[in-house]
């Protein structure tokens with residue numbers, strides 16, 4: 001599962017019929033959708049996702065894993081989240097063949113740089129889904145690529161056989177048994193950048209952090225990543241939260257941010273529309289400019305100069321005793 005987004009209702013809505021719902025592993029189920037009226041679906045590019053409206057009132061984003069260019073189907077795979085908010089459980093337990101649901105047209109925040117000469121694709125767990133589509137595209141273009149598929153164990157690598165069959169020696173598998181130290185060595189993989197290479201990472205926050213750190217000296221725009229939350233996500237505990245105040249300068253209001261709420265929660269409750277994607281401080285979507293006050297930056301996307309003037313409101317908070325004045 002990708003992070004939540006909020007595009008349904010703002011643009012064209014698709015009615016999709018479930019053509020198949022097939023368990024791949026005890027925790028991963030694949031779904032294939034077609035247009036409910038039988039028409040061709042809007043096209044997409046590798047790395048794209050759709051936002052799906054669930055019957056329980058929630059909305060989720062899922063990457064498409066089928067080949068770009070296919071307009072007769074969208075294919076997604078859903079990991080049942082053990083500590084999730086019920087969205088994945090609804091997809092697993094309620095959604096069945098023949099059902100119709102609403103979804104946004106595809107959007108792509110995780111695009112291939114097709115002009116790149118060499119591409120390193122890294123997938124963690126269910127993060128394999130956009131990577132499959134990207135690998136197929138690179139293969140079709142005749143590009144040089146390698147694909148690294150990381151999972152806890154072979155039984156959880158739902159697409160291992162397909163990956164091996166389609167990509168042969170270009171595919172590498174890393175099983176860590178639950179100990180990241182035994183998994184893919186991102187630092188070694190990205191230490192020496194091949195000429196004109198791009199790397200694409202999709203998976204839990206820990207994998208993305210490792211890859212971004214390993215690729216920090218790569219040229220700007222060559223390290224691409226997309227967070228996938230889920231049971232394998234990095235859920236390391238943070239320091240305990242304190243309440244604080246924020247001032248929305250342009251609205252002229254002061255709001256309290258309780259210890260158990262994020263700034264994003266408070267802004268949404270106030271009726272502000274803040275775009276979000278990952279809600280984990282990784283994607284950069286919920287950036288807000290800060291006019292004054294010291295920020296406890298908890299994101300993984302802003303660099304030091306960005307942090308002088310901005311924050312990610314999904315995760316970051318005020319330093320103790322500070323009031324943050326936001327450009328809102």
Ligand code: FES
Pocket residue numbers: 275276277278279280281282283284285286287299301312313314315
């Ligand atoms: S929504 Fe992704 S950084 Fe906040």
